[in-house]
Structures are given as structure tokens and as C-alpha cells.
């Protein structure tokens with residue numbers, strides 16, 4: 001379970017241009033939920049997702065995941081939690097274009113603390129589960145947008161995280177491909193994973209069981 005209590009995010013906290021992007025967000029997300037995060041551009045959606053993913057830290061409040069307090073942890077400990085519990089699909093995929101799909105999906109396994117002997121097989125399993133097994137050996141630069149999105153999802157799930165976070169995963173896709181990607185997320189959710197999707201698209205948000213709206217760094221209730 002994820003609990004945010006009065007989370008504040010300040011960019012450049014010590015500079016003259018300090019900017020408070022989140023003003024005290026309190027939120028509880030149960031295991032197995034499928035939630036959409038919506039709000040206007042600049043509302044703080046990506047900021048919130050980065051904090052949830054332990055990619056960024058907050059300047060106030062507490063974040064607890066499965067009973068572990070994340071706020072105040074060292075960078076190493078936070079990275080460990082990220083590796084074990086969280087799969088993140090970034091807004092721009094953040095794939096290595098020169099690497100094959102398989103090599104990209106194997107990357108998180110290289111970073112994992114416990115080196116698994118069957119890394120290639122685990123990566124293939126993840127690619128197969130998003131329908132990309134037959135493209136495993138292709139360089140990412142040769143894949144379509146929807147195929148890249150699938151590889152990014154495979155990379156996010158290869159470590160078997162309990163929480164999957166996705167930032168505008170359908171933003172760059174046509175509606176048919178977007179529907180296929182949503183099927184992938186729904187399938188992951190039906191396997192018990194918590195799925196949190198940032199989206200501008202109400203038709204995507206309505207496919208989730210819960211909608212979390214942010215406006216100007218605040219939760220809209």
C-alpha cells in the first residue's frame with residue numbers, strides 16, 4: 001500500500017527561483033488499484049509520479065510504501081526500493097535506441113542487487129507478455145511508437161514490481177494502439193499489480209477504477 005501524507009515538492013529549494021510544485025498531497029493507494037492521475041499541463045502529475053517512483057524526493061511530508069518510510073532514506077536505499085517494488089514507464093520511453101529490445105529489457109536485471117542467472121530468459125518472458133517476443137532482437141531505433149511503448153512496459157515489469165507507474169503511456173499513440181497498450185495495463189492489473197497512469201485523455205482515465213485529479217499542485221477532491 002502507498003500512503004502519501006502532506007507531500008510537498010519544492011524545485012530549487014535553496015535558490016532564488018524556488019518553486020513549490022506540490023503543496024501537501026495526501027493520498028492512499030491500495031494494493032491492486034488501477035488509478036489515473038489527471039490534471040492540466042504543469043499541474044504536477046509527473047512530479048508526483050517521480051516521487052512515487054523514488055526517482056525524486058519531497059521537501060516535506062511522508063511517503064510510505066508497504067510500511068517502509070521512503071522520505072529521508074539514503075539515495076542507495078531509495079534506489080533499492082525502486083528496483084524491488086516499482087516499475088516506471090517514462091513519458092519519453094527512455095530506451096537506449098542502439099540496443100535491441102531484449103538488451104533494453106535486460107538492463108534493470110543488471111542493476112538488481114541479486115544477479116539472476118537467467119536474465120535473458122526473464123527479459124524474454126517480459127517481452128512475450130507484452131506481445132514483443134518476435135521483435136526481441138530488433139534495435140529499438142527500428143521499432144514503431146507503439147512497439148517502443150511495449151518494450152518500455154516490458155522493461156518496467158521485468159523485475160516483477162508490485163507497482164507500475166506510467167507517464168502518458170498512450171500520449172503519442174493512435175487510438176487503436178492506445179487501446180492495445182491499455183489492454184496490457186489492464187492485464188497487469190488483473191494479475192494483482194497496482195497500476196497508476198498519468199494521462200491527459202479522459203477516455204483513458206475512465207478505463208481506470210479511480211481518477212485522481214491534480215490542479216496547481218493540489219489534490220482536487
Ligand SMILES: Nc1ncnc2c1ncn2[C@@H]1O[C@H](COP(=O)(O)OP(=O)(O)OP(=O)(O)O)[C@@H](O)[C@H]1O
Pocket residue numbers: 011012019021039040041042043044045046047048
Ligand atoms: N526540474 C524542475 N525545476 C523547476 N521546476 C520544475 C521542474 N520540473 C517541473 N517543474 C515545474 O513544476 C510544475 C509541475 O510540473 P510537472 O512536470 O509535474 O507537470 P505535469 O502535470 O506533469 O505537466 P504535463 O502534463 O505538461 O506533463 C510546473 O510548473 C513545472 O514548470
Ligand SMILES: [Mg+2]
Pocket residue numbers: 045046047091167
Ligand atoms: Mg508530465
